[in-house]
Amino acid sequence: MIHLFRWPREDETLSSWLYWQSRLHGLSPQTYTAMSLPGLEIWTRDADRWLSDIAIQKIACCLGQSQATVKSMTLAGRYGEVLGEIRQYNSVHWIMPIGVYHRRRRLHGQQFCPECYLEGSVLKLSWRLAWNSFCEKHQCPLIDACPACDEPLTLFYTDPYHHNVCFNCGRYIASPGQKERHYDLCMAFSRRFSSAVRADAPDPGSLRTLMTLQLGQSQGRHLQSTWRSRIGAVPSATARGRWEYVRTAERRVLIPATEAALQTGLKRIVDDLIGHRITRECLRNHQVGQNLWLEKYVYPELDTKQRSPKSRSNYKAEMADPLREIQRRHTSASRRTRREARAHCIDIMLGIPRQ
Numbered sequence: 083m084i085h086l087f088r089w090p091r092e093d094e095t096l097s098s099w100l101y102w103q104s105r106l107h108g109l110s111p112q113t114y115t116a117m118s119l120p121g122l123e124i125w126t127r128d129a130d131r132w133l134s135d136i137a138i139q140k141i142a143c144c145l146g147q148s149q150a151t152v153k154s155m156t157l158a159g160r161y162g163e164v165l166g167e168i169r170q171y172n173s174v175h176w177i178m179p180i181g182v183y184h185r186r187r188r189l190h191g192q193q194f195c196p197e198c199y200l201e202g203s204v205l206k207l208s209w210r211l212a213w214n215s216f217c218e219k220h221q222c223p224l225i226d227a228c229p230a231c232d233e234p235l236t237l238f239y240t241d242p243y244h245h246n247v248c249f250n251c252g253r254y255i256a257s258p259g260q261k262e263r264h265y266d267l268c269m270a271f272s273r274r275f276s277s278a279v280r281a282d283a284p285d286p287g288s289l290r291t292l293m294t295l296q297l298g299q300s301q302g303r304h305l306q307s308t309w310r311s312r313i314g315a316v317p318s319a320t321a322r323g324r325w326e327y328v329r330t331a332e333r334r335v336l337i338p339a340t341e342a343a344l345q346t347g348l349k350r351i352v353d354d355l356i357g358h359r360i361t362r363e364c365l366r367n368h369q370v371g372q373n374l375w376l377e378k379y380v381y382p383e384l385d386t387k388q389r390s391p392k393s394r395s396n397y398k399a400e401m402a403d404p405l406r407e408i409q410r411r412h413t414s415a416s417r418r419t420r421r422e423a424r425a426h427c428i429d430i431m432l433g434i435p436r437q
């Protein structure tokens with residue numbers, strides 16, 4: 083086989099580049115990778131997220147690219163500095179999962195701009211990040227599935243010469259063509275993740291805690307309704323759970339609502355949190371990793387104005403949901419065992435050693 087090469091585009095994903103390589107050779111993605119990268123599994127894993135050094139070396143060697151170029155087509159290579167270390171199985175915040183199931187994709191983590199995609203059939207790594215919801219070039223909303231059948235885009239099954247046809251329903255992927263509201267707020271939010279932001283601006287960890295807070299306990303969901311109503315969006319009862327699993331359309335409301343709140347300044351945010359009875363512990367329930375901005379600027383304010391956060395009754399009230407979950411898991415146990423398990427949990431949270 084005479085090997086043809088196409089240079090990867092800016093921010094292109096590895097799978098998108100391999101799809102283009104197969105197209106250059108007139109082969110299906112499967113045949114192309116089986117012939118040019120024998121023994122290496124690409125399509126049954128999330129290769130755009132992380133690849134081992136051996137796999138990167140093999141792709142670089144077989145397909146005439148430098149290792150750095152191949153690595154920069156994965157999220158680990160390109161966004162590792164902003165997001166922290168990305169390993170094979172760790173869950174990294176802000177990266178949306180695609181739910182690999184054999185060669186299919188079960189989750190809607192790969193967003194795309196329909197206009198960019200129809201122009202060049204290139205998928206970008208930045209579209210996998212949960213802080214992006216608009217295309218900067220076309221100012222149009224990103225979509226995360228075929229508009230007709232809601233199936234996630236799967237390049238493995240996409241016809242090499244008809245990338246604009248959905249592999250599942252066979253209809254043309256058309257651009258919705260609407261320019262949505264809140265574009266400026268969404269772009270302002272995604273700019274918070276650039277390396278040039280001010281030192282006292284919220285860090286990615288704190289921003290994620292604020293987003294997840296709005297999808298969790300009732301106080302957080304009330305805060306979400308308030309923030310949404312300020313930008314004229316209707317409250318939603320459906321968006322719950324982990325931030326990265328929320329669908330694009332829903333995130334496109336949550337992001338501008340939060341950005342509008344952030345732009346009102348620290349004092350107003352603290353007042354909002356207090357007004358919705360959100361305590362430091364409430365926020366800590368959703369906090370993972372470092373939250374420098376919350377620790378430094380928000381928590382001290384909450385502490386001085388809140389009721390004592392260390393009392394047992396406050397813990398019981400704030401931890402009601404997680405505790406009920408623990409109870410549910412112990413339903414087969416006796417009432418006494420459940421009560422003891424719950425008391426033990428509170429002791430752990432308060433740091434009381436067990437007698």
Ligand SMILES: [Zn+2]
Nearest residue numbers: 195198217220
């Ligand atoms: Zn675009």
Ligand SMILES: [Zn+2]
Nearest residue numbers: 228231248251
């Ligand atoms: Zn479809």
